[in-house]
Amino acid sequence: MKRLPLLLLSFCLLLAACAPQATPTPTGPQTLTIMTHDSFAVSEDIVKAFEQANNAKIVFLQSGDAGAVLNKAILTKDAPLADLLFGVDNTFLSRALAANIFEVYASPELENIPAAFKLDASNHALPVDYGDVCINYDKDYFTDKNLPVPQSLEELTKPKYAGLLVVENPATSSTGLAFLLATIAHYGDSFTDYWRALKENGVVVVDGWETAYYTNFSGSSGHGPQPMVVSYRTSPAAEVIFADPPVTDAPTASIDSAGSCFRQIEFVGILKGTQNRNLAEKFIDFMLGQQFQEDMPLQMFVLPVNPNTFVPLEFNEYMRNSIQPATLSPDVIAANRDEWIQAWTDVVLK
Amino acid sequence: MESMNKLRVFAPPWLVRVSFWILPLTFLAIFFFLPLSRILALTFDISAFGPDNFRIAGSALRFTFYQAFLSTFLTLLLGLPSAYLFARYNFRGKSILRALTAVPFMLPTVVVAAGFSALLGPRGLTHALFPLSSFQFIGTLPAILIAHVFYNTTIIIRIVGIALSSLDPKLEHAARSLGADTFHVWKDVTLPLLRPSIFAATLLVFLFDFTSFGVILLLGGSQFSTIEVEIYLQAVRQLNLPAAALLAIIQLICTLIFSILYTRITSRSITQLAPRSMLIKPQTLKQKLFVTLFCILLSTFFLLPLSSLPIRSLFRLEADRGQRGKVQYGFTTDYYTELFINRRGSVFYVPPIQATLNSLGYAGATVVLSLLLGYPAAIALAKPTRLERILDPLIMLPLGSSAVMLGLGFIITYGKWLTSPWLVPFAHTLVALPFVIRTLQPAIASIPQRLRQAASSLGASPSEVWKQIDFPILRRATLAAGTFAFTISLGEFGATLLIARPEYPTVPLAIERFLSQPGGLNYGQSMAMATILMLLAMVGMLTIEKFRLPNTGEF
Numbered sequence: 021m022k023r024l025p026l027l028l029l030s031f032c033l034l035l036a037a038c039a040p041q042a043t044p045t046p047t048g049p050q051t052l053t054i055m056t057h058d059s060f061a062v063s064e065d066i067v068k069a070f071e072q073a074n075n076a077k078i079v080f081l082q083s084g085d086a087g088a089v090l091n092k093a094i095l096t097k098d099a100p101l102a103d104l105l106f107g108v109d110n111t112f113l114s115r116a117l118a119a120n121i122f123e124v125y126a127s128p129e130l131e132n133i134p135a136a137f138k139l140d141a142s143n144h145a146l147p148v149d150y151g152d153v154c155i156n157y158d159k160d161y162f163t164d165k166n167l168p169v170p171q172s173l174e175e176l177t178k179p180k181y182a183g184l185l186v187v188e189n190p191a192t193s194s195t196g197l198a199f200l201l202a203t204i205a206h207y208g209d210s211f212t213d214y215w216r217a218l219k220e221n222g223v224v225v226v227d228g229w230e231t232a233y234y235t236n237f238s239g240s241s242g243h244g245p246q247p248m249v250v251s252y253r254t255s256p257a258a259e260v261i262f263a264d265p266p267v268t269d270a271p272t273a274s275i276d277s278a279g280s281c282f283r284q285i286e287f288v289g290i291l292k293g294t295q296n297r298n299l300a301e302k303f304i305d306f307m308l309g310q311q312f313q314e315d316m317p318l319q320m321f322v323l324p325v326n327p328n329t330f331v332p333l334e335f336n337e338y339m340r341n342s343i344q345p346a347t348l349s350p351d352v353i354a355a356n357r358d359e360w361i362q363a364w365t366d367v368v369l370k
Numbered sequence: 371m372e373s374m375n376k377l378r379v380f381a382p383p384w385l386v387r388v389s390f391w392i393l394p395l396t397f398l399a400i401f402f403f404l405p406l407s408r409i410l411a412l413t414f415d416i417s418a419f420g421p422d423n424f425r426i427a428g429s430a431l432r433f434t435f436y437q438a439f440l441s442t443f444l445t446l447l448l449g450l451p452s453a454y455l456f457a458r459y460n461f462r463g464k465s466i467l468r469a470l471t472a473v474p475f476m477l478p479t480v481v482v483a484a485g486f487s488a489l490l491g492p493r494g495l496t497h498a499l500f501p502l503s504s505f506q507f508i509g510t511l512p513a514i515l516i517a518h519v520f521y522n523t524t525i526i527i528r529i530v531g532i533a534l535s536s537l538d539p540k541l542e543h544a545a546r547s548l549g550a551d552t553f554h555v556w557k558d559v560t561l562p563l564l565r566p567s568i569f570a571a572t573l574l575v576f577l578f579d580f581t582s583f584g585v586i587l588l589l590g591g592s593q594f595s596t597i598e599v600e601i602y603l604q605a606v607r608q609l610n611l612p613a614a615a616l617l618a619i620i621q622l623i624c625t626l627i628f629s630i631l632y633t634r635i636t637s638r639s640i641t642q643l644a645p646r647s648m649l650i651k652p653q654t655l656k657q658k659l660f661v662t663l664f665c666i667l668l669s670t671f672f673l674l675p676l677s678s679l680p681i682r683s684l685f686r687l688e689a690d691r692g693q694r695g696k697v698q699y700g701f702t703t704d705y706y707t708e709l710f711i712n713r714r715g716s717v718f719y720v721p722p723i724q725a726t727l728n729s730l731g732y733a734g735a736t737v738v739l740s741l742l743l744g745y746p747a748a749i750a751l752a753k754p755t756r757l758e759r760i761l762d763p764l765i766m767l768p769l770g771s772s773a774v775m776l777g778l779g780f781i782i783t784y785g786k787w788l789t790s791p792w793l794v795p796f797a798h799t800l801v802a803l804p805f806v807i808r809t810l811q812p813a814i815a816s817i818p819q820r821l822r823q824a825a826s827s828l829g830a831s832p833s834e835v836w837k838q839i840d841f842p843i844l845r846r847a848t849l850a851a852g853t854f855a856f857t858i859s860l861g862e863f864g865a866t867l868l869i870a871r872p873e874y875p876t877v878p879l880a881i882e883r884f885l886s887q888p889g890g891l892n893y894g895q896s897m898a899m900a901t902i903l904m905l906l907a908m909v910g911m912l913t914i915e916k917f918r919l920p921n922t923g924e925f
Binding site: 058059060061062063064065067080081082083084085087088090091092094095096099101115191192224225226227228229230231233234235240241242244251252255258259261262263264265318319321358361369 | 412480483484487508509587588591593602603605606607608609610611702704705708712714715716717718719778781782785788882885886887888889890891892893894
């Protein structure tokens with residue numbers, strides 16, 4: 021076994037040799053690494069344009085869902101894997117700030133962004149996009165059955181809607197957590213009573229959005245059993261954009277009455293210890309700038325925080341009403357999240 | 371072993387032993403023990419011993435054992451007769467049926483869930499046949515159990531199948547001519563001879579069920595939680611790493627206990643087999659009945675849920691109510707043609723051919739790597755000394771360790787190297803290695819030493835002995851081991867271990883990408899991609915099976 025350490029060493033060297041060059045050469049392009057979640061997407065041409073304008077090479081590290089990504093960033097805080105982290109949302113924001121993983125950057129682009137999005141006044145984490153988690157419904161189901169569409173959270177507990185709603189487990193899904201937070205914002209501490217009533221009315225719980233939307237929801241191509249699903253306010257627009265064959269109207273719509281949706285805001289921050297601070301700043305300005313903000317809706321089905329951006333027609337069509345989403349401060353969420361999820365689990369799953 | 375004899379001339383036996391272990395152990399040290407111990411050391415602390423954590427661990431442990439025992443039992447129930455079917459009988463469509471049973475092993479859980487719900491869901495086939503039945507499938511314990519059987523039957527078929535097909539049928543004939551009936555032949559002759567391979571297969575199936583994650587989350591729904599699910603919840607959702615570390619350690623200890631028990635049991639029962647086999651066409655009524663019945667059973671069980679994927683990728687099943695009469699529904703190739711268009715100009719667009727080539731490349735590298743590392747270990751384990759009895763249980767640990775924690779361990783240990791595509795086959799090999807070793811080991815141990823000695827004393831050259839005796843047994847086992855490595859890699863079992871690399875996306879990754887956004891086109895394309903993965907798997911396995919044909923004389 022004496023040869024083991026030697027072999028180990030040579031193996032490591034071999035690996036090191038295979039690994040791509042991490043250190044930038046002075047003449048070649050500078051590499052900027054952006055750590056993000058699996059749902060991140062962006063158009064190739066605008067990334068190329070940024071790379072050319074700044075003599076940079078952009079690498080995206082996609083490492084799981086938003087929770088997993090934040091976890092990895094916190095674990096590697098002493099030797100960061102990336103220069104930037106995108107995708108921390110308002111439900112995780114306090115945890116990210118408490119772990120102290122970001123550097124301060126007051127981007128000049130921030131002045132275009134409404135104050136309501138700037139949840140971190142210290143500018144460690146900068147808002148990039150938002151999306152409202154709302155109940156989507158299968159329009160045909162309600163027309164066929166001659167059933168009025170429920171207009172509030174309260175109505176969902178009525179017997180005529182028994183067994184018609186599928187939600188995601190807030191312990192495993194950020195969409196599910198957002199909807200739970202909407203009910204907490206609305207009912208306060210008595211949210212457990214509301215969920216008990218929903219449970220008695222046959223609410224169906226699944227692990228995540230993909231299962232809820234494609235396996236359980238009747239309005240999607242999966243043609244499941246439930247005509248109502250917790251999804252996004254942008255989903256009906258996506259149903260039109262990704263329809264096959266093309267359709268003139270979305271098969272689904274959102275219930276967006278006051279307080280029934282929860283607003284998720286996603287943030288970007290420069291990771292402490294970056295060697296590319298200048299380039300990282302430029303990339304943040306780029307993300308908050310018009311070009312990237314206009315690219316997001318069709319790539320990730322989220323909305324730009326910069327109100328001066330053009331949004332695709334389909335989005336405006338299906339989100340005509342102004343909306344009053346439920347909100348909770350990130351500090352309150354961080355302080356209570358585990359208790360709330362546990363209370364929810366005890367009521368709904370036990 | 372031949373190589374051992376040769377080496378013995380130059381080196382003392384213990385050194386030969388140690389040299390067999392150097393490669394596999396170095397590999398495990400670098401890719402398993404180092405990252406795992408680093409993450410556990412970093413996250414585990416005294417706060418893990420809270421009463422809450424023990425309550426969580428207790429209830430998760432109970433359910434984990436319960437479902438794993440039930441699943442393993444049911445898998446054996448279907449797997450053993452199926453192994454017998456494939457090992458003993460020749461019939462039309464055998465290769466395809468056998469390849470079919472291995473397809474689920476590499477499909478992402480989301481796709482399998484879609485397949486099952488297309489069949490058993492409220493708008494599924496079962497409902498169409500029995501319109502009044504109102505039964506819930508997804509979200510129940512039977513859904514978990516059936517999915518586990520669906521995934522793991524192939525393990526029994528392959529591992530027990532090799533042992534069965536290398537079993538000298540003359541032994542059974544002798545027993546029968548001495549007056550034993552079919553039941554006694556099985557109980558007193560066949561089963562005892564098969565014991566090592568049955569134990570090996572059972573252990574692998576049990577460990578897979580024990581650490582089950584995707585199946586529990588997707589098909590079981592939210593009320594069921596295994597240790598692995600709980601580790602994920604604690605580590606990724608609640609960011610409670612000490613609790614996750616405690617659970618990971620408990621799971622690791624359980625795995626170690628199973629592996630030690632396995633080593634104890636199997637070390638007592640090495641059987642030497644004759645390197646020949648006999649495949650027959652079903653002749654008697656009983657045989658014909660058995661073959662027909664099991665062919666129908668297997669093709670129903672495997673084909674029905676799987677067939678919904680190609681169907682959904684080629685047909686629009688129904689038009690939406692508002693659009694009825696306006697749009698065409700029925701046959702379409704749109705989902706496939708769309709795969710080739712980067713409609714949104716996304717950086718992360720995955721061209722299907724590129725994804726297929728990437729998947730195949732990784733799978734090929736995994737096969738070579740895991741055979742290279744697995745062979746020496748299996749040779750050493752086939753004739754265990756004290757060293758092997760200590761090392762043997764360690765081989766199984768990667769299967770029983772938490773993928774979530776190991777993934778975090780990779781992050782803190784290898785940091786920026788994680789972007790290297792070279793790491794992917796290594797991660798896949800980590801999962802494939804226990805399978806490769808457990809497949810090769812019983813086969814190597816079964817090589818009859820007396821026959822070899824007799825052959826050499828009659829003047830056969832070492833290479834002749836190898837060709838006539840070792841090779842026929844080893845070829846079959848090597849093919850089975852290679853198939854395991856191939857399917858494990860295609861199915862991306864290691865995907866959670868590492869950061870996904872957008873530059874080299876694989877087919878399972880492409881499926882997930884499509885399913886993560888709403889819209890009929892996305893759904894159709896994910897089904898098309900899943901169909902491509904299925905075809906890839908079938909073609910791959912049928913190709914591997916072709917290798918067994920030349921100069922075997924068994925067909």
